[in-house]
Amino acid sequence: MSENLCPELETLVLGVAGGDEKLQAHARSCPSCAAALEEHRQLEKDLFRLVDPLPPPDFTRMVMARVAAAPAPLGREVKAGGGILVVSLALFVGFLVRGGTTWAGAGVGFARALLELRTVAVALGNGLTALWSTAAIPLVAISFLVLATTLFGLKRLAGSTQSA
Amino acid sequence: MMLASETPSLPWKADVVAARRGDRSAFESLVRSVQRQVYGLCLRLLSSEAEAAEVAQETFLRAYQNLGRYDEERPFDIWVLAIARNLCLDLLRRRTKMRTQDVDEMREVLPSSGANQEEGAIAKQEHRSLEAAMSILSAEDREVLALYYVQRRTTKEIAQIIGVAPGTIMARLFRAREKLRRHMTAAEEVQ
Numbered sequence: 607m608s609e610n611l612c613p614e615l616e617t618l619v620l621g622v623a624g625g626d627e628k629l630q631a632h633a634r635s636c637p638s639c640a641a642a643l644e645e646h647r648q649l650e651k652d653l654f655r656l657v658d659p660l661p662p663p664d665f666t667r668m669v670m671a672r673v674a675a676a677p678a679p680l681g682r683e684v685k686a687g688g689g690i691l692v693v694s695l696a697l698f699v700g701f702l703v704r705g706g707t708t709w710a711g712a713g714v715g716f717a718r719a720l721l722e723l724r725t726v727a728v729a730l731g732n733g734l735t736a737l738w739s740t741a742a743i744p745l746v747a748i749s750f751l752v753l754a755t756t757l758f759g760l761k762r763l764a765g766s767t768q769s770a
Numbered sequence: 771m772m773l774a775s776e777t778p779s780l781p782w783k784a785d786v787v788a789a790r791r792g793d794r795s796a797f798e799s800l801v802r803s804v805q806r807q808v809y810g811l812c813l814r815l816l817s818s819e820a821e822a823a824e825v826a827q828e829t830f831l832r833a834y835q836n837l838g839r840y841d842e843e844r845p846f847d848i849w850v851l852a853i854a855r856n857l858c859l860d861l862l863r864r865r866t867k868m869r870t871q872d873v874d875e876m877r878e879v880l881p882s883s884g885a886n887q888e889e890g891a892i893a894k895q896e897h898r899s900l901e902a903a904m905s906i907l908s909a910e911d912r913e914v915l916a917l918y919y920v921q922r923r924t925t926k927e928i929a930q931i932i933g934v935a936p937g938t939i940m941a942r943l944f945r946a947r948e949k950l951r952r953h954m955t956a957a958e959e960v961q
Contacts, residue, residue, distance in 0.1 A: 616944050623940070646944075649951050652900055653919035658810025662823055665809065669801050669830045673794065676831055 612639055619646055782846035790837050797837075801830050804847045807921055808854045814916040815858040815909050825861060829854040844930075851931045855913060862909050903953040911946035918943055 613621070613629060618639055621629035633639050662668075737745060782803065788796035808829055812822035833840075833850050840849055904912060917928045918939075925939035934942075 615948065616941065619944050620940055645951060646947060649947055649954075650919070652896065653915060653947070653950075654922075655897070656900070656920045658806050658920055659813055661805050661809035661826065662819075665805055665823065665826070666798060666801055668823075669805075669827050670794065670798055672827055672831050673797060673834050676835060 612636060615642055619643065780842065783842045786837065786840065786842045786846060789834070797834055800833075800846060804850050805830075807847060808850055810920065811851060811854055811913065811916055812858055814904070814912050814920070815855070816861060817905055821861065825857050826854060829857055832857070845927075848927055848930050851917075852933070855931055859909065899954060899957060900950075903950050903957060906953055907946060907949055910942075911949060914939065914942045915946050915950070 611632075612618070613632070618629055618633065619642075622633055622643060633643055782800060785796040785800045789800060805826065809822055809826040812826045812829070813819065816822050816825060829850060832853050840846070904915065907915070913932065914928060917923045917931060918925070923931075925943075926936045928939050929936035
């Protein structure tokens with residue numbers, strides 16, 4: 607085979623590695639192709655001598671510290687949550703089956719709490735109205751400060767979660 | 771006593787199952803079994819010891835948090851290496867410029883199995899030239915070389931880690947090796 611008919615180096619190297627007899631025969635008869643193949647073989651030999659470096663000595667400890675500080679895997683949380691839900695539902699059904707007197711008392715208590723809550727809400731509204739009419743500007747300033755601080759905190763929290 | 775035929779074909783499976791139940795020592799055993807490969811791949815891709823350690827730690831944290839999604843029939847090391855590789859590529863995309871100082875540090879740090887005392891200074895110099903030429907290659911070239919030659923992984927395993935067809939790996943390897951050869955030849959001519 608003439609040198610003019612030499613295959614592309616990629617075809618030659620991959621073909622010879624794949625056992626292509628025609629290319630192997632060409633490599634045996636063509637000094638330049640044989641030299642190119644030999645160069646790749648030598649490079650492969652050198653590459654096979656490289657090894658992975660050892661991680662830092664405290665690597666495992668650092669990983670396990672991060673694992674310990676991390677929230678539990680989602681799968682376990684979902685399972686635990688499902689368990690709690692099932693137990694709660696079972697207790698609820700149990701109480702329901704047991705009798706009506708307990709539930710009647712609970713209903714009355716709940717209605718009373720709602721009425722008291724309404725009174726508290728009205729009083730709170732009156733208080734806020736009085737505060738607004740006497741000190742509107744300081745109230746707005748403090749509200750703005752609290753809102754800005756909260757938003758900044760949330761932004762920092764979101765940023766640190768993303769980078770983690 | 772366990773017979774050879776009883777040897778588990780999925781050695782990581784018991785630890786994965788235990789770790790899913792919250793057994794941290796089982797997870798630690800999984801970390802120890804693959805930490806060198808994970809850190810090694812990170813270091814070759816990132817060229818920075820500090821970043822490699824950080825990303826390798828993050829890799830294991832992600833693995834721990836996503837153990838529920840892991841299919842234990844697949845090799846654990848392949849799964850973790852794929853996570854590490856994705857995190858490294860994310861970091862490389864975020865980088866604006868290559869820090870040559872770290873590359874120099876890496877050349878000093880990465881070891882060679884052949885560069886022992888008997889082989890002496892010439893072998894060490896050759897090893898350094900190889901590492902230096904490798905550090906100039908793209909991350910895609912470095913990862914395929916590291917996985918095939920350093921970690922001795924099969925083309926099928928590499929394809930699973932980087933998410934490409936197995937048939938493309940040999941061609942990728944050739945192209946990466948050819949670039950490496952050209953870099954090394956150019957460096958020798960300069961000297």
